[in-house]
Amino acid sequence: MSEGRDVQHLRKLQLYQSFQLYLRCAQLLSNVPCCLARDLPSRAYFKQARCLLTAGTFIWVILCCYEATVKLLELPIPFFTAVLYVNEMVLNLCITVQTMLRGYSETVRYSQCLERIVTVAATVSSSEWTELLLYLRLRLYWFGIFFTLTSGVGLAVAHLFYGGIWSTLFTMGAYVLPNMLASMSLAQYYAGTVLIYKLQHTVNQQLRTAIGKHRAVRLQEIKHLYLQLDHCVQLMTRSYEVAIVTNVFLAINVTSLLLLEIYQYLQANELQANSIYIVSNVMWLALYICLLLMVLYPCDMIKREQMRFGTILFELSHSGKAATVGEDQMALLRLLTLGRKRIVPTACGLLKLELSSLSSIFVALLSFMIILIQFDSAKLNKRDGRVTAIDQLYTPTNS
Secondary structure, eight states, rough: OOOHHHHHHHHHHHHHHTTHHHHHHHHHHTOTTTTTTTSSSOOOHHHHHHHHHHHHHHHHHHHHHHHHHHHHHHHHSSSHHHHHHHHHHHHHHEEEEHHHHHHHHHHHHHHHHHHHHHHHTTTHHHHHHHHHHHHHHHHHHHHHHHHHHHHHHHHHHHOOOOOIHHHHHHHHIIIIHHHHHHHHHHHHHHHHHHHHHHHHHHHHHHHTOOOOOTHHHEEEEEEHHHHHHHHHHHHHHHHHHHHHHHHHHHHHHHHHHHHHHHHHHHHTTTTTTTTHHHHHHHHHHHHHHHHHHHHHHHHHHHHHHHHHHHHHHHHHHHHSOOSSSSHHHHHHHHHHHHHOOOOOOOEEETTEEEETTTHHHHHHHHHHHHHHHHHHTTTTTBBBOOOOOHHHHHHHHOO
């Protein structure tokens, strides 16, 4: 028993050390519970700095979103277009609040999910666990580079395209900070689901080799591991479902507006003069697509591995290796019933966490684009040479 606890402690320590830098940054931004890891800073000065940074960020985002909302309501643009721009500000504010509250309210679920992952990881060899952490760390590393590059280009465009420090600070508070918090939050979900997927794959491999005299005991252990991972998926879904749904709505909203702005510049034949701005929009589009795939793709892979678990059980139950009578066969049949459940997790009962949901998202995006282009054809939002509503937001016209 003590040896198993030592292995679990070692796996947990390796997990903390692999993502220590990320955890420190996420804790400072209240994106992760402060006491999630005992060996990370939890002293009074760290908590005070965390509260001050959280309050400062929250006030900054509120002021920028409020000013943007007031200005957008005053712009001469179609009502539906104005609503989408205002929705973007409101959703950015909601995401900021949700991600910061999670750092204070989700400590129990974080701990429960972590304990279950470590329990399953204890059955994995040290080399496999190290390779898994390296694989995940590299994935998050490249995603961090891409998001940093996207944010940097967005801030550079605000500074060069519109001019002034205020434009840069306004863009940082109204757009970049909320997206940074959302990305950090979804990166946690991505890391957790990838860990569950990889561990479920390992459990499936162990199931294939569960033969011999002690097969019934081994099957019960595998059943326990399967239940631990399944419970992990449920915990993570409940913890992140509001953030996932909000981010999906924001992605549909913002993507439609970014495509509209690109369309407006192309219609105005100002591609060369505004090529930097268009490149920035394309990078933000890529970021939102990446965030969607970070949520849906690993969930879809977990579902496939769970279905594969049931398939392996079905094959074993009909093979010559299975006992015809006895406890071994009964355990196998109970696992078969458990493994063939096809329950797709949903976020808030609205969004199925699988790749097929992309079709519904695409349909909603296409509907928004058709409406926006029809409104744009009326030339209601063209004034004093401004091409898009964002041009008027940064450089308002005088009545």
